[in-house]
Amino acid sequence: MKKQLTIGLFGFGCVGTGLYEVLNKTTLLQASIKHIVIKDLSKKRIIDASYFSTDANRILEDGEINVVVELINDYEAAYEIVTRALKAGKHVVSANKKLIAYYLDELLSLAKENQVSFLYEASVGGSIPIIRNLEEYYNNDSLSNINGIVNGTTNYILTKTSEGQSFDTALKTAQELGFAELDPTSDVDGFDAKYKLVLLLKHAFGFTARQDQVWNYGIRQLKDWDATYAREKSLKIKLLAFGTRIDNQIVGFVAPHLIPANHFAFNVENEFNAVVVEALFSDKQLFLGKGAGSHPTASAVLSDISALQFDYAYEYKKSASEDTLNFETGFSVKVYLSATSQEKLDQIEFLETHETYAGQSHSYKIGVISYEEIQKQNWNDASDYFLAVIPDSVQLIKKSELEQENRTHLIEEKLS
Numbered sequence: 425m426k427k428q429l430t431i432g433l434f435g436f437g438c439v440g441t442g443l444y445e446v447l448n449k450t451t452l453l454q455a456s457i458k459h460i461v462i463k464d465l466s467k468k469r470i471i472d473a474s475y476f477s478t479d480a481n482r483i484l485e486d487g488e489i490n491v492v493v494e495l496i497n498d499y500e501a502a503y504e505i506v507t508r509a510l511k512a513g514k515h516v517v518s519a520n521k522k523l524i525a526y527y528l529d530e531l532l533s534l535a536k537e538n539q540v541s542f543l544y545e546a547s548v549g550g551s552i553p554i555i556r557n558l559e560e561y562y563n564n565d566s567l568s569n570i571n572g573i574v575n576g577t578t579n580y581i582l583t584k585t586s587e588g589q590s591f592d593t594a595l596k597t598a599q600e601l602g603f604a605e606l607d608p609t610s611d612v613d614g615f616d617a618k619y620k621l622v623l624l625l626k627h628a629f630g631f632t633a634r635q636d637q638v639w640n641y642g643i644r645q646l647k648d649w650d651a652t653y654a655r656e657k658s659l660k661i662k663l664l665a666f667g668t669r670i671d672n673q674i675v676g677f678v679a680p681h682l683i684p685a686n687h688f689a690f691n692v693e694n695e696f697n698a699v700v701v702e703a704l705f706s707d708k709q710l711f712l713g714k715g716a717g718s719h720p721t722a723s724a725v726l727s728d729i730s731a732l733q734f735d736y737a738y739e740y741k742k743s744a745s746e747d748t749l750n751f752e753t754g755f756s757v758k759v760y761l762s763a764t765s766q767e768k769l770d771q772i773e774f775l776e777t778h779e780t781y782a783g784q785s786h787s788y789k790i791g792v793i794s795y796e797e798i799q800k801q802n803w804n805d806a807s808d809y810f811l812a813v814i815p816d817s818v819q820l821i822k823k824s825e826l827e828q829e830n831r832t833h834l835i836e837e838k839l840s
């Protein structure tokens with residue numbers, strides 16, 4: 425039976441306002457917002473001031489409110505709100521990927537202990553219904569890959585810069601449109617996409633990756649010569665979150681990719697996100713939709729609220745296999761690496777070299793590099809370099825002692 429939902433809302437920014445508007449426009453849902461807690465009471469709002477206060481207890485101690493919707497930026501403050509709400513026996517809907525990537529297991533235990541639901545569809549891919557599909561639809565189909573554009577801001581910037589706009593102008597517009605995080609470093613350095621990847625790995629493979637295990641490299645160091653290289657070769661640069669399961673090994677990272685025209689992400693532009701799910705029986709399936717913005721993101725929050733009418737909760741059925749899975753760092757990947765000088769380029773060790781260029785302004789190399797070598801640099805701050813991954817090139821190099829040995833021989837042979 426459908427139940428009446430009385431909502432306490434934290435945050436009334438881009439998504440919070442959007443939620444108010446979409447709730448008002450939908451007639452099928454028995455849900456109403458009773459109170460909204462915000463940080464700044466002096467800002468002008470689109471609804472009556474009587475809805476608002478700065479007092480979290482007005483929601484957390486109100487017995488009539490059975491759903492807390494958390495849509496604030498600050499993940500530490502969100503942690504306090506969400507844990508208190510769950511302990512108070514309220515269902516929680518959140519869009520806070522950073523909060524969830526940091527505290528997922530703890531929040532799940534709390535939700536379970538208190539027999540309430542903790543839903544967060546809006547935290548990954550904006551309007552794209554990816555979490556619930558991974559949870560429910562692919563329950564009997566073994567997943568091998570999850571790969572996609574999961575950050576609207578960087579995709580918007582990459583689209584606009586490829587049309588000739590400057591990086592700063594494109595970022596400013598993304599901020600004005602409400603796509604970017606309060607601190608856009610999270611977007612441009614790939615942190616936001618990494619938090620989302622952590623959630624995708626959990627729901628696709630049942631694997632809890634620590635957010636600090638996952639390599640995230642963004643687009644801040646992209647230079648004009650890299651964009652020119654891509655254009656001249658009819659390629660595009662896209663920031664992709666990549667996750668794969670090879671036997672019991674999980675590989676996951678966020679990095680710019682240099683993709684050809686037949687790649688699924690090639691024509692995914694502006695704030696659109698796209699996620700490809702690859703499974704044993706269904707093969708590849710593409711989910712496409714707006715990944716950021718007021719109404720698209722609010723639509724996913726709305727869907728979670730709606731699911732609560734029927735007491736929906738994620739079951740994390742795939743987590744049963746978690747103990748047998750490992751986060752694998754022993755792999756190699758093919759990359760394009762440019763550097764401001766040949767000397768700088770030579771400082772990075774490649775396992776194989778496929779193409780090189782040495783010019784006046786810069787040099788580049790395309791070849792295979794180990795993840796171990798990649799981890800030696802903080803690429804987000806390495807302004808002499810730009811690195812982009814070549815799709816479908818990840819290879820495990822440490823699957824077993826034997827394979828490791830074979831591989832070493834092979835590499836030695838190639839280099840000699």
Ligand code: HSE
Nearest residue numbers: 575576577603605716
């Ligand atoms: N800053 C995020 C993005 C918002 O650009 O994708 C949606 O999660």
